[in-house]
Amino acid sequence: MAQNQPKNPEKHSTFIPKEKKSTKPFHKTPLLDQLESGPWPSFVTGLKRLAHNNNMMVDLLGQLEHSYTTRKGYWKGGTVSVFGYGGGIIPRFTELMGSDGKPMFPEAKEFHTLRVQPAPGNHYTTKMLRQLSDSWNKWGSGLIAFHGQTGNIMFIGTTSENTQHFFDEINEYGWDLGGAGPCVRTGMSCVGAARCEQSCANEQKIHRTLVNNFIDDMHRPALPYKFKFKVSGCPNDCMNSIQRADFSVIGTWRDNMKVDQKEVKAFVKAKGRKYVVDNVVARCPTKALSLNDDDTLDVDNRNCVRCMHCINVMTKALKPGDDKGITLLIGGKRTLKIGDTFGTVIIPFMKLETDEDYDRIREIAASTIDFWAENGLEHERCGEMIERIGLANFLEGIGLEVDPNMINHPRTSSYVRLDEWDQEAEKWKNRKQQAAG
Amino acid sequence: MAEAPKMRPPIESGCPDAFQYMHPLMIKNYGNWAYHDRPRPGVLHHVAKSGDEIWTVRVGTQRQLGPYEINLLCDIIDKLGEGYVRFTIRSNMEIMVSSKDKVDPLIKAFEEAGYPVGGTGNSVTMISHTQGWLHCDIPGTDASGVVKALMDDLHEEFVKEDMPNRVHITTSCCQINCGGQGDIAINVQHTKPPKINHDLVANICERPSVVARCPVAAIRPAMVNGKPSLEVDEKKCICCGACFPPCPPMQINDPEHSKLAIWVGGKNSNARSKPMFHKLVAAGVPNNPPRWPEAGTIVKKILKVYKKDAKDWERIGDWVERIGWPRFFELTELPFTKFHIDNWRGSRHMLNQSAHIRF
Numbered sequence: 001m002a003q004n005q006p007k008n009p010e011k012h013s014t015f016i017p018k019e020k021k022s023t024k025p026f027h028k029t030p031l032l033d034q035l036e037s038g039p040w041p042s043f044v045t046g047l048k049r050l051a052h053n054n055n056m057m058v059d060l061l062g063q064l065e066h067s068y069t070t071r072k073g074y075w076k077g078g079t080v081s082v083f084g085y086g087g088g089i090i091p092r093f094t095e096l097m098g099s100d101g102k103p104m105f106p107e108a109k110e111f112h113t114l115r116v117q118p119a120p121g122n123h124y125t126t127k128m129l130r131q132l133s134d135s136w137n138k139w140g141s142g143l144i145a146f147h148g149q150t151g152n153i154m155f156i157g158t159t160s161e162n163t164q165h166f167f168d169e170i171n172e173y174g175w176d177l178g179g180a181g182p183c184v185r186t187g188m189s190c191v192g193a194a195r196c197e198q199s200c201a202n203e204q205k206i207h208r209t210l211v212n213n214f215i216d217d218m219h220r221p222a223l224p225y226k227f228k229f230k231v232s233g234c235p236n237d238c239m240n241s242i243q244r245a246d247f248s249v250i251g252t253w254r255d256n257m258k259v260d261q262k263e264v265k266a267f268v269k270a271k272g273r274k275y276v277v278d279n280v281v282a283r284c285p286t287k288a289l290s291l292n293d294d295d296t297l298d299v300d301n302r303n304c305v306r307c308m309h310c311i312n313v314m315t316k317a318l319k320p321g322d323d324k325g326i327t328l329l330i331g332g333k334r335t336l337k338i339g340d341t342f343g344t345v346i347i348p349f350m351k352l353e354t355d356e357d358y359d360r361i362r363e364i365a366a367s368t369i370d371f372w373a374e375n376g377l378e379h380e381r382c383g384e385m386i387e388r389i390g391l392a393n394f395l396e397g398i399g400l401e402v403d404p405n406m407i408n409h410p411r412t413s414s415y416v417r418l419d420e421w422d423q424e425a426e427k428w429k430n431r432k433q434q435a436a437g
Numbered sequence: 438m439a440e441a442p443k444m445r446p447p448i449e450s451g452c453p454d455a456f457q458y459m460h461p462l463m464i465k466n467y468g469n470w471a472y473h474d475r476p477r478p479g480v481l482h483h484v485a486k487s488g489d490e491i492w493t494v495r496v497g498t499q500r501q502l503g504p505y506e507i508n509l510l511c512d513i514i515d516k517l518g519e520g521y522v523r524f525t526i527r528s529n530m531e532i533m534v535s536s537k538d539k540v541d542p543l544i545k546a547f548e549e550a551g552y553p554v555g556g557t558g559n560s561v562t563m564i565s566h567t568q569g570w571l572h573c574d575i576p577g578t579d580a581s582g583v584v585k586a587l588m589d590d591l592h593e594e595f596v597k598e599d600m601p602n603r604v605h606i607t608t609s610c611c612q613i614n615c616g617g618q619g620d621i622a623i624n625v626q627h628t629k630p631p632k633i634n635h636d637l638v639a640n641i642c643e644r645p646s647v648v649a650r651c652p653v654a655a656i657r658p659a660m661v662n663g664k665p666s667l668e669v670d671e672k673k674c675i676c677c678g679a680c681f682p683p684c685p686p687m688q689i690n691d692p693e694h695s696k697l698a699i700w701v702g703g704k705n706s707n708a709r710s711k712p713m714f715h716k717l718v719a720a721g722v723p724n725n726p727p728r729w730p731e732a733g734t735i736v737k738k739i740l741k742v743y744k745k746d747a748k749d750w751e752r753i754g755d756w757v758e759r760i761g762w763p764r765f766f767e768l769t770e771l772p773f774t775k776f777h778i779d780n781w782r783g784s785r786h787m788l789n790q791s792a793h794i795r796f
Contacts, residue, residue, distance in 0.1 A: 137503075315472045
């Protein structure tokens with residue numbers, strides 16, 4: 001580790017604010033102290049600096065060290081909210097009581113977190129970062145996590161009373177609480193069109209269109225459980241929406257991938273033919289690529305599944321096509337309560353250009369949330385409900401037709417009633433005829 | 438009766454517009470980028486169709502920042518950058534500048550301030566994590582501490598791009614797994630059913646909603662010592678701790694029996710293979726603050742074997758799919774147990790339904 005030591009971890013760990021505002025003596029923290037060495041920036045050093053600023057952080061360090069000693073956590077939830085809202089705050093009360101029944105670390109007995117929605121793509125100016133930090137230093141512990149796993153800016157540690165003051169202050173200059181509890185949650189989107197040539201969508205607009213359409217469902221939790229929107233501009237899915245969002249929007253395209261053969265040749269020349277065959281052609285999951293004898297690239301676009309691999313490798317030569325849109329997947333989530341589920345394709349492709357297109361995606365989101373709110377069980381995510389009732393019933397509930405892109409393969413179990421087969425086959429034929437015009 | 442104080446109604450502005458905080462070149466070229474490359478680890482270079490270029494310096498942070506850290510970083514960005522910054526999903530900061538000349542001075546300043554520049558391309562980027570003992574109500578461990586200890590060890594892999602492909606590591610403080618999945622996921626598994634304080638349940642807990650939360654229907658209402666309470670069928674219980682948040686008298690925290698487990702091969706990208714969930718490879722790893730050396734040893738071993746054995750562009754999951762799980766356990770020298778065989782519903786498709794065997 002010695003050679004990796006940064007030039008000045010000492011500077012950080014010995015930095016003491018000139019003015020010590022906290023009045024409590026520091027607790028001894030021998031275990032936490034061990035996390036101050038090493039090359040990575042230390043959150044413990046940060047906590048200690050904050051402890052110079054307020055007594056809450058002095059006692060927070062005391063409780064955290066106690067957790068490190070006993071290997072147990074000591075927080076429990078409760079109910080705290082700001083006026084007009086029902087959620088958006090994670091209340092935390094200490095469970096750590098002394099023999100007299102009073103909190104062992106009284107200054108940190110309340111240590112609530114406010115969830116605040118960042119802009120799509122998590123963009124900030126330094127001016128705005130400082131302003132948020134100043135407000136939190138005034139009304140809270142000063143500690144901010146950029147960002148929580150749901151996508152919020154997490155303002156960690158304040159009292160019930162100060163939550164309102166802090167919210168009022170930042171709400172005046174443009175920030176709003178995110179979701180906590182059974183509600184629509186803060187959304188996430190990748191940097192996308194702002195800085196990425198692989199973007200196939202207007203992530204910022206999709207993100208704000210969807211989330212801000214359900215702001216009442218975010219601030220007043222009344223759904224079966226959480227509901228998350230995440231937007232990725234291409235199938236690389238940098239936002240992990242497919243695994244972590246109930247409503248996952250992923251940019252894609254449906255015409256031919258764009259190939260600049262001159263750049264392909266330049267890439268082959270620079271990297272060698274073996275590299276291109278081994279790392280581009282051979283890694284194509286559907287064998288849709290072939291390197292020609294003259295070092296140009298053949299693409300079987302009909303069989304391309306738009307996985308992004310070759311485009312990721314040859315960033316200059318290959319690009320998504322021009323006919324861009326999105327794929328929509330519903331029902332991704334983490335473990336609770338039936339185990340992990342990926343999002344399922346619900347719309348293989350739709351354009352998102354006109355106001356009508358955006359109305360359409362809003363409608364799909366609204367019917368999904370409405371149907372789930374009516375049919376979901378207590379603490380049941382949308383994906384779990386789909387698993388329980390079956391995809392076909394869900395599609396019928398929200399008014400969408402079946403599509404073979406929704407499945408990996410058709411059913412294998414023959415234990416099924418097929419009484420209405422003819423009517424269903426007729427529907428398919430009619431849709432095909434309509435599509436053909 | 439005195440009039441109640443007038444409360445300020447909230448401005449329900451929702452998600453703010455990003456364009457007010459975005460670098461001017463990003464606004465100008467929104468949706469019109471041509472290509473990108475990586476001049477060195479930690480730096481991205483994007484070229485727009487207009488010919489404009491933007492450089493991004495990526496900096497690792499400790500995620501939880503105070504005013505000192507925020508002002509220190511903002512001072513550097515204001516002095517040497519252009520005042521614009523964004524955060525990645527893994528809590529790295531990205532500083533965008535319009536001129537190549539500004540890149541090296543920025544890197545130098547961040548490194549001198551103790552902040553590593555890296556995390557791009559085929560590196561081990563910052564570990565995404567949850568709140569742990571600092572703020573969560575059912576944590577088995579402290580994610581921030583595990584991450585700090587591991588990132589100290591993996592610092593070199595953050596500042597270099599030496600891996601076969603990118604490596605995303607995640608931690609979660611319990612098996613509910615808020616931290617998500619990754620190429621390597623370090624999760625705590627509570628291994629003992631909750632201890633119930635029956636005197637408190639009736640007063641604190643809404644019993645039907647606690648019953649509804651249990652993923653395996655192990656909780657049922659019961660009368661204990663003449664009071665309404667809950668009981669847990671311990672044979673069914675999978676020790677997830679989901680009953681604790683609505684019912685704090687069902688204590689899941691256990692200093693001795695909560696252990697870390699290591700999972701590998703998750704990825705969300707559609708690149709090459711379809712997205713994959715992570716799979717269990719090691720469990721029973723001691724929850725050993727403040728440095729969790731046992732977990733670190735296993736993670737480093739997996740990374741070392743992956744780095745040596747995987748082909749270019751193979752994520753950990755792609756690599757294991759190619760070489761097969763028996764070979765993975767052989768190479769990493771991790772024991773294979775009956776607990777690696779899933780017994781959750783619908784798990785038979787995970788068994789080997791073929792004669793495909795490597796010798």
